[in-house]
Amino acid sequence: MTERKHFYKVLRRIFCAALLFSVGFTWYYLDRSIPDEVNIVAEEEELFSLNLPLSASFTSESAEVAVGNGSNIPKGEVRIETGQPVALYSETQGSYKVGVKLFGLFQLKEMQVNVVDTHYAVPCGVPVGIYLKSDGVMVIGTGMITDASGQETEPAYGILKSGDYIEEVDGTPLENKEQLIEAVNQAGANGTGKVELKIRRDGEEMNVDIDAIAADDGTYKLGAWVRDDTQGIGTMTYLDLNGKFGALGHGISDSDTGEVVSIEEGALYETQIMGIEKGSPGKPGVMSGVIYYGPSSELGTVTANTEEGIFGIAGQELRSRISGEALPIGYRQDVHTGEAVLRSSVSGEVKDYKIEIQKVDYSTAHKNKGMVIKVVDEELLNLTGGIVQGMSGSPIIQDGKLVGAVTHVFVQDSARGYGIFIENMLAH
Numbered sequence: 209m210t211e212r213k214h215f216y217k218v219l220r221r222i223f224c225a226a227l228l229f230s231v232g233f234t235w236y237y238l239d240r241s242i243p244d245e246v247n248i249v250a251e252e253e254e255l256f257s258l259n260l261p262l263s264a265s266f267t268s269e270s271a272e273v274a275v276g277n278g279s280n281i282p283k284g285e286v287r288i289e290t291g292q293p294v295a296l297y298s299e300t301q302g303s304y305k306v307g308v309k310l311f312g313l314f315q316l317k318e319m320q321v322n323v324v325d326t327h328y329a330v331p332c333g334v335p336v337g338i339y340l341k342s343d344g345v346m347v348i349g350t351g352m353i354t355d356a357s358g359q360e361t362e363p364a365y366g367i368l369k370s371g372d373y374i375e376e377v378d379g380t381p382l383e384n385k386e387q388l389i390e391a392v393n394q395a396g397a398n399g400t401g402k403v404e405l406k407i408r409r410d411g412e413e414m415n416v417d418i419d420a421i422a423a424d425d426g427t428y429k430l431g432a433w434v435r436d437d438t439q440g441i442g443t444m445t446y447l448d449l450n451g452k453f454g455a456l457g458h459g460i461s462d463s464d465t466g467e468v469v470s471i472e473e474g475a476l477y478e479t480q481i482m483g484i485e486k487g488s489p490g491k492p493g494v495m496s497g498v499i500y501y502g503p504s505s506e507l508g509t510v511t512a513n514t515e516e517g518i519f520g521i522a523g524q525e526l527r528s529r530i531s532g533e534a535l536p537i538g539y540r541q542d543v544h545t546g547e548a549v550l551r552s553s554v555s556g557e558v559k560d561y562k563i564e565i566q567k568v569d570y571s572t573a574h575k576n577k578g579m580v581i582k583v584v585d586e587e588l589l590n591l592t593g594g595i596v597q598g599m600s601g602s603p604i605i606q607d608g609k610l611v612g613a614v615t616h617v618f619v620q621d622s623a624r625g626y627g628i629f630i631e632n633m634l635a636h
Contacts (some may be wrong), residue, residue, distance in 0.1 A: 224602065242308055243570040245320040246296070247539045247631050249327075253297045254541055259480050262318065263474045266294060270304040273297070273321050298323040322436050327634065328534040329446040331603035333551035333558050337479035337499030338512055339439045340460060343472040344408060345371030348433040348464045356422045363419050364432040368407070370465045373432070375413070375527070376406035396420045396428030403430065408470075425538050438462065438469055441479050443601035445532050445613040445633060447522055453508060456517040456601040457613035457628040458576045474510030475625075477501055485556060486593035487622025495554065495598030512623065513635055514627060515575050517601065517613075519636045532558070538609030540629045543568050543579060550614060552599055554592055563584035564609070565606065566624075576615040576628040579604075583601065583623045594623035603630075608626035 242264075248254040266275045274297045298304070301323045350364040368374075374382055377391040393404050401420050406413060413473065420428040455476075459468035470486045478500040486635045487493030507526040510521045522530075545568060549560040567580040583594045592599070595617040604612040604627050615634065619624040 215633075229632070230511060242317060242319060243540060244317070246541055246563075247322045247324055248296050248298065248541075249254045249506050250299060250301050250323050250325060253295055254539070255293050255295045258461060265309045266319075266571045267307040267309065268304075269307055269318075272300040272302065272307060273304045273323070273332040290376040294619050295554070296321060303530050311582070314378065327448075328536040329448045329537060329610055329634070330529055330530055330532045330534045330632075331551050331605055332447055332532070333602050334444050334530070335441055335479050335481055335495070335497065335598065336444050336455065337477035337497075337501075337551050338442055338455070338460065338474065338508060338518065339437065339468055339477060339499075339501065340471045340510060341437050342373065342435070343470045344375045345382050345388055345434045345436045345464060346469065347372040347374065347407075347464075348435055350432050353421050353429050354424045356424055361421055362431045363421050364430050367416050367418055368405075368430075368432050369409070371409070371467050373408040374385075374405050375408055378404050379406075384524070385590075388434065392420045392430055392592040397421060401428075432594040433464075435462065435464075439499065441481075441495060441499065443599055443614075444476075445517065445601045445603050446559050446610060447527065448634075449534060451522050451527055452519065453522045453526075454517050454519050454601075454613075454633040457633060458517060458600060459513050459515050460518060468515060469513055471510070471513045474513065474520070475506050476508040476510065476520070476522075477558060478505040478507065479565055481554070484596060486591075487596055487617065488593065489622075492617045492619060493593050493596030494531055495596055497598075514636055516632045516636060517576075521631075524554065525619065535605065535608065537608045537630055537634065538606060538611035540568075540570055540578065542609060543611045543629065544605060546606075548581070548604055548611070550581070550585075550588075550604055551601050552588075552597065552602045554588070554596075560605070561588040563604070565604075565627075575625075575632050577626040578629040578632070579612060580613065581625055581627050589623065592622075594621075595625040 268275050304321045306319045306622055347368050348369050352360045352362050354360055356536050382603055403418050403420050405416050418430050421431050430547050442456045447453050455581050461468050479497050481495050481497040483496050485493050508522040510520040545565050548563050548565050550563045562585040564582045565579050566582055569578050602614040610630050612627040612630050615626050615628050
C-alpha cells in the first residue's frame with residue numbers, strides 16, 4: 209500500500225511538472241509568435257498571420273488604430289481564432305499600442321504599432337570597401353612583457369580588459385595608437401613610469417593608472433594589445449531617396465573581441481572582387497578583393513556601426529552608379545515563406561538570384577536573424593556554393609518589395625543562411 213501511494217505521489221509530481229512545462233512553453237511560443245513591434249503604412253490595411261495555436265484578443269488602446277480580421281475593421285477589441293489573420297489600420301502617423309490577451313482574459317503582451325508614410329528605397333547589391341576608425345583606441349587584450357632584467361610581467365592585467373576603449377592618456381585625448389605608444393615611452397623617459405588612462409568600459413568612463421615597464425628592447429610598454437581601425441569588404445543593401453545607405457545587415461565586430469566596434473568615423477571605398485572561394489560543409493566561402501583607399505576612391509561616409517548594419521551618406525559618384533528602381537518597403541508582416549530573390553553582383557554585374565524564405569520569425573529576439581533563407585538558383589550555387597563572406601547585406605526582394613538583407617551563412621550548409629528584416633535596418 210505504501211509503495212502504491214509513493215508511486216501515485218511520483219506520478220502526480222511528474223504530471224504537475226509536465227503541466228507547468230507545457231504552460232510555460234506555450235506562453236513562450238505565443239510571446240515569440242507575436243512581434244513586439246510592427247510597422248504599417250498610413251491609410252493602408254495591413255493583414256498578417258501570426259499562426260497562433262490558441263485564440264487571442266487584440267485590443268486597440270488608441271482611437272487612431274483599428275484592429276480587425278480583414279474586412280470592415282471595427283474599433284475596439286477583436287478576437288482572433290486559430291489560423292485567422294490580424295488586420296491593422298490607421299490614418300494617422302505615429303506610434304500606438306495594441307494589447308494582446310490570451311482567450312481574451314490573460315494579458316500576454318503589448319504590441320507597438322508604428323504608422324509610417326509609404327517608404328521607398330533602391331535595392332543595391334554592390335560590393336564596397338569599408339574602413340572604420342574606432343572611437344578611442346580599442347583594447348584587444350593584455351599580455352606578458354619581458355623587462356630589462358629578463359623577468360616577465362603583465363602590468364595591464366586586471367586593469368584593462370578586452371573591449372575597453374582608451375580615450376585619453378595623461379589628460380590628452382587620443383587620436384590613434386601611435387599617440388598612445390609615444391605617450392607611454394615619454395612617461396618612461398621622464399622617469400615617472402606611471403601612465404593615467406581615461407577608458408570607456410561598457411559605456412561608462414573611468415580613470416586607471418598603469419606602470420609603464422622598461423622592456424628588453426629599450427622601449428616602455430603597458431602590456432596591452434590595441435587597435436584603432438578596422439576594414440573589410442561587404443555589400444551595400446539599399447540607397448534611399450535622400451542619399452542615405454545601409455549595408456551588411458549586421459555590425460562590423462572586432463575579430464579578436466567579437467564586439468561591435470564603436471566608431472568615431474568611417475568611409476566607403478572602391479573595391480574590386482578578385483575571386484570567390486566556394487563554401488563547403490564546415491567552411492564558409494569568401495569573396496576576396498582589393499580596396500582602393502584614397503580621396504579619389506571614397507564613395508561615402510559611414511556614420512554608424514550597429515548590430516543591424518553600417519549606415520551613412522553616399523557620395524555623388526556612388527549615387528550615380530546605383531541605377532535600379534526604387535521599391536516599396538515590405539515590413540515584417542509582409543514577409544512570408546516561399547519564393548524570393550537575392551540581389552548581388554558576385555558575377556561582376558548586378559543580378560537577381562532565386563531563393564526560398566524557409567522560416568520567418570516575427571519576434572524581435574534576434575535583430576538580424578528574422579528569416580531563414582536558402583539559395584536555389586543554380587547559377588549562384590555553381591558560382592559561390594550559396595552564401596559566402598562578403599555577401600552580407602545583399603538585398604532580399606519578395607512580391608516586388610524590399611523586405612530584408614542576407615546577414616549570415618550556415619557553417620554546415622552554405623546554401624542556407626539568415627536574413628534581417630529591412631525595417632530593422634531602416635530604423636537607423
